[in-house]
Amino acid sequence: MATETTTLRGGVKAAELEGIKRESLVLNKRSMQWITDRICGIVENRQPFIWWILFLPSVVLAGCLMFTLVYLVSTGVGVWGNNQPVAWGWAIVNFVFWIGIGHAGTLISAILFLTRQRWRTSVNRSAEAMTLFAVVCAGIYPGFHVGRFWMVWFLAPIPNANAIWQNFKSPLLWDVFAVSTYFTVSVIFWYIGLIPDLATLRDRSKAGLRKALYGIFALGWRGGNRQWRHYEMGYLLLAALSTPLVLSVHSVVSFDFATSVVPGWHTTIFPPYFVAGAIFGGFAMVLTLMLPVRKLYGLEDMFTGKHIDNMAKIILLTGTIVGYAYIMELFISYYGANKFEADAFYLRIVNGPYTWAYYCMFFCNVISPQIFWFEKARKNLWVVFIVANFVNAGMWFERFVIIPTTLARDFLPGQWGYYSPTWVEILMFCGTFGLFLSLFLLFIRFLPVIAIAEVKGVLPEADPHYPEWTALRKKRGLQPDGPEVETSHH
Amino acid sequence: MKRAFAYVAEFDSAAAIYHAAEQVRDAGYKKWDVHTPYPVHGMDHAMGLGKSWLSGVVLCGGLTGFCTALFLQFFTQVDLYPTVVQGKPTNLNTVPAFFPVTFELTILFSAFAVLFGLLAFVMLPRWNHPLFGSKKFARFSDDGFILVIEARDAKFQEADTKEFLLSTGASGVELVEEEF
Numbered sequence: 001m002a003t004e005t006t007t008l009r010g011g012v013k014a015a016e017l018e019g020i021k022r023e024s025l026v027l028n029k030r031s032m033q034w035i036t037d038r039i040c041g042i043v044e045n046r047q048p049f050i051w052w053i054l055f056l057p058s059v060v061l062a063g064c065l066m067f068t069l070v071y072l073v074s075t076g077v078g079v080w081g082n083n084q085p086v087a088w089g090w091a092i093v094n095f096v097f098w099i100g101i102g103h104a105g106t107l108i109s110a111i112l113f114l115t116r117q118r119w120r121t122s123v124n125r126s127a128e129a130m131t132l133f134a135v136v137c138a139g140i141y142p143g144f145h146v147g148r149f150w151m152v153w154f155l156a157p158i159p160n161a162n163a164i165w166q167n168f169k170s171p172l173l174w175d176v177f178a179v180s181t182y183f184t185v186s187v188i189f190w191y192i193g194l195i196p197d198l199a200t201l202r203d204r205s206k207a208g209l210r211k212a213l214y215g216i217f218a219l220g221w222r223g224g225n226r227q228w229r230h231y232e233m234g235y236l237l238l239a240a241l242s243t244p245l246v247l248s249v250h251s252v253v254s255f256d257f258a259t260s261v262v263p264g265w266h267t268t269i270f271p272p273y274f275v276a277g278a279i280f281g282g283f284a285m286v287l288t289l290m291l292p293v294r295k296l297y298g299l300e301d302m303f304t305g306k307h308i309d310n311m312a313k314i315i316l317l318t319g320t321i322v323g324y325a326y327i328m329e330l331f332i333s334y335y336g337a338n339k340f341e342a343d344a345f346y347l348r349i350v351n352g353p354y355t356w357a358y359y360c361m362f363f364c365n366v367i368s369p370q371i372f373w374f375e376k377a378r379k380n381l382w383v384v385f386i387v388a389n390f391v392n393a394g395m396w397f398e399r400f401v402i403i404p405t406t407l408a409r410d411f412l413p414g415q416w417g418y419y420s421p422t423w424v425e426i427l428m429f430c431g432t433f434g435l436f437l438s439l440f441l442l443f444i445r446f447l448p449v450i451a452i453a454e455v456k457g458v459l460p461e462a463d464p465h466y467p468e469w470t471a472l473r474k475k476r477g478l479q480p481d482g483p484e485v486e487t488s489h490h
Numbered sequence: 491m492k493r494a495f496a497y498v499a500e501f502d503s504a505a506a507i508y509h510a511a512e513q514v515r516d517a518g519y520k521k522w523d524v525h526t527p528y529p530v531h532g533m534d535h536a537m538g539l540g541k542s543w544l545s546g547v548v549l550c551g552g553l554t555g556f557c558t559a560l561f562l563q564f565f566t567q568v569d570l571y572p573t574v575v576q577g578k579p580t581n582l583n584t585v586p587a588f589f590p591v592t593f594e595l596t597i598l599f600s601a602f603a604v605l606f607g608l609l610a611f612v613m614l615p616r617w618n619h620p621l622f623g624s625k626k627f628a629r630f631s632d633d634g635f636i637l638v639i640e641a642r643d644a645k646f647q648e649a650d651t652k653e654f655l656l657s658t659g660a661s662g663v664e665l666v667e668e669e670f
Binding site for chain 2: 031032033036157159163164165166167168169170171173174177178181184185188189191192196199200202203204215216219220221222223224225226227228229230231232233234237238241244245248252255452453454456457461462463464465466467468
């Protein structure tokens with residue numbers, strides 16, 4: 001057949017296109033039934049031994065979190081190391097750290113959905129679960145940071161015991177609204193995405209408690225197109241709502257700092273810089289969790305090298321944006337000619353109490369992801385895993401650098417101090433990791449880690465015109481499973 | 491007592507059920523649906539369905555959130571209990587400070603409108619349904635492509651509809667009954 005003369009979309013010769021064949025989203029031509037069996041199998045079969053090895057210590061750590069919280073409430077916030085002048089210690093560092101991790105989940109589920117990145121389908125479920133669990137961990141800190149936990153209802157928009165209303169001009173109150181909205185919307189988004197998959201689990205389980213529970217949460221889903229069309233519209237709308245939401249949440253978190261008049265915090269670069277950093281750190285956490293899960297449960301055909309490659313590229317991009325922000329902060333502190341601002345950054349990078357933390361941050365966040373310029377590094381799972389963990393650590397250091405470094409050197413030398421965490425803060429932070437991992441392991445145990453319905457939808461044969469375009473490709477002398485050709489349909 | 495509820499017809503692929511749906515649509519049936527493991531692209535067109543107006547509900551939800559937030563902030567800060575913090579009054583000039591909460595509540599109410607609007611539009615939760623009695627139907631959540639024509643459709647006739655479904659390429663047709 002005359003293949004050389006066949007011209008495809010954009011004037012590309014058919015024969016040339018064969019050379020840049022697009023990788024399939026699901027490898028090894030897996031069938032829909034295989035996808036159902038493999039993903040539901042994780043929930044239905046016994047967990048591997050390693051699940052228990054991870055779960056038991058995580059629960060113990062989560063118990064430590066409970067212990068430290070009880071100790072904190074019964075003794076007083078003085079058990080934390082923060083005091084004047086460093087009034088915001090690890091509690092706020094860890095709050096910002098956890099909330100930032102959540103952002104990758106929303107980015108994957110909302111922004112990549114709107115931009116039609118079809119590879120998101122095998123990653124979004126676990127990333128959204130990670131979002132929820134990270135926000136749960138984050139929410140603990142401001143709740144207890146108020147000092148008297150039983151007064152936390154003062155944050156809600158109702159008049160307090162003296163009939164005084166909240167100050168709606170305060171960024172701390174904006175934060176309450178932003179974080180609680182973010183959590184609620186993330187739960188709704190996640191749950192709506194789960195409904196068809198819960199129906200799959202319901203239809204596969206025999207009668208009994210399992211069937212009853214999956215049945216209740218599947219709400220009686222029947223997968224009719226008269227349901228799907230509203231479902232798809234609802235999902236699209238939630239994606240469109242979550243996209244500005246996720247950008248707003250970390251912007252509002254950064255307002256906690258940026259609207260103050262503290263040197264080093266009072267900068268307009270904070271909102272975009274915080275958002276980029278959040279996405280950066282969140283993707284690292286997705287990779288940290290999903291690389292082992294993918295291997296352990298044999299999900300390599302759905303969560304492919306291509307997914308990891310894409311995520312590594314996003315880490316490279318956002319890491320470089322973060323690096324730009326670091327350098328721009330330094331430049332503006334020099335160029336802006338504000339003595340206090342310049343001094344704050346001098347203390348950060350040259351001779352301050354926490355200069356070491358600045359360089360840890362800079363190495364982890366800016367230098368280490370640069371290895372992802374090389375395809376070999378993006379393909380090597382060990383390299384990806386190690387860099388992702390550098391980024392996890394680096395993003396924690398970023399928040400640490402911003403908060404205590406700035407507060408430890410107030411305007412007058414008499415107000416200088418040094419902050420270090422107490423054992424309560426350290427144990428509490430470890431405890432949030434325990435809680436996070438316990439919740440994630442329970443998620444693996446009871447819910448489908450990959451969005452079953454969505455992955456089926458990206459298979460080539462899921463397209464109702466699959467036979468037509470396969471025939472057309474054959475006529476034009478192309479491989480039947482190559483990149484799409486232009487058809488006259490629609 | 492039992493009576494016929496619907497014909498459940500199974501198809502082998504998305505392409506087969508897509509073309510069958512076009513034929514059912516053209517034959518003039520009204521009470522029918524296509525049950526698939528994932529939303530099949532272009533099926534709304536094949537079934538002759540228009541755009542989903544869930545977006546209208548969500549717009550109303552968003553506007554409610556927007557108004558609620560502005561009311562909450564202006565009423566409490568200007569009228570009910572003016573708090574002067576750091577010598578700053580609250581009036582129309584302080585609107586920019588109200589943007590974050592207004593934005594968040596707009597999104598929050600819209601998201602609830604998506605959830606409850608969706609449940610109302612798809613008429614869920616409904617934990618039991620006559621179709622759940624069919625083994626063939628249950629495959630919709632795995633790899634089955636199921637077309638259902640309900641008995642309450644004006645054009646439904648036990649013999650003719652079965653023949654019609656087989657002529658559209660169904661690999662199997664089953665009559666599902668309901669108790670009444």
